[in-house]
Amino acid sequence: MADLDYEGEVTVVSFTDDEGHETHYEEDMVINYDGKRFAVLVSLPPEDCEPGCKCHEEPEAIISRIDTEDGEDVYVDPTEEEFEAVLAIYEDDFVEE
Numbered sequence: 001m002a003d004l005d006y007e008g009e010v011t012v013v014s015f016t017d018d019e020g021h022e023t024h025y026e027e028d029m030v031i032n033y034d035g036k037r038f039a040v041l042v043s044l045p046p047e048d049c050e051p052g053c054k055c056h057e058e059p060e061a062i063i064s065r066i067d068t069e070d071g072e073d074v075y076v077d078p079t080e081e082e083f084e085a086v087l088a089i090y091e092d093d094f095v096e097e
Contacts, residue, residue, distance in 0.1 A: 013041055013064070013075050025062065031086050037066040038078060038086045063087060 011027035025041035032038075043060040063086050064075040078086065 011039075012044070013039070015075075028061070030066070031089055033082070033086050033089060036082070038082065039064050039066055039075060040090060041075075063090075 013025045013027060014022050015025070016022050024044040024046075026044055028040045028042045030037050030039050041062050041064055043062075045059075063078060063083055065078040065082060067074045067076055
């Protein structure tokens with residue numbers, strides 16, 4: 001069973017790739033599935049990006065599992081099964097056919 005959380009505050013999550021490039025994502029929604037929380041994250045344009053450039057056209061969306069370590073939320077890759085299940089919930093409820 002899944003349910004969806006909409007919170008009034010904006011959460012921004014940052015990930016750093018192997019080359020040291022940082023990408024910022026906005027938490028679009030949280031989907032509760034199988035006793036765990038999953039975030040649908042949408043990429044934000046880089047800070048040095050100018051309005052109207054290509055990076056504003058098509059943001060990247062990812063799904064991340066939210067674990068808690070030492071009282072803090074930690075965003076980690078979901079398993080393939082978790083990803084598929086959460087993606088199906090998201091598509092069923094929010095993506096137009």
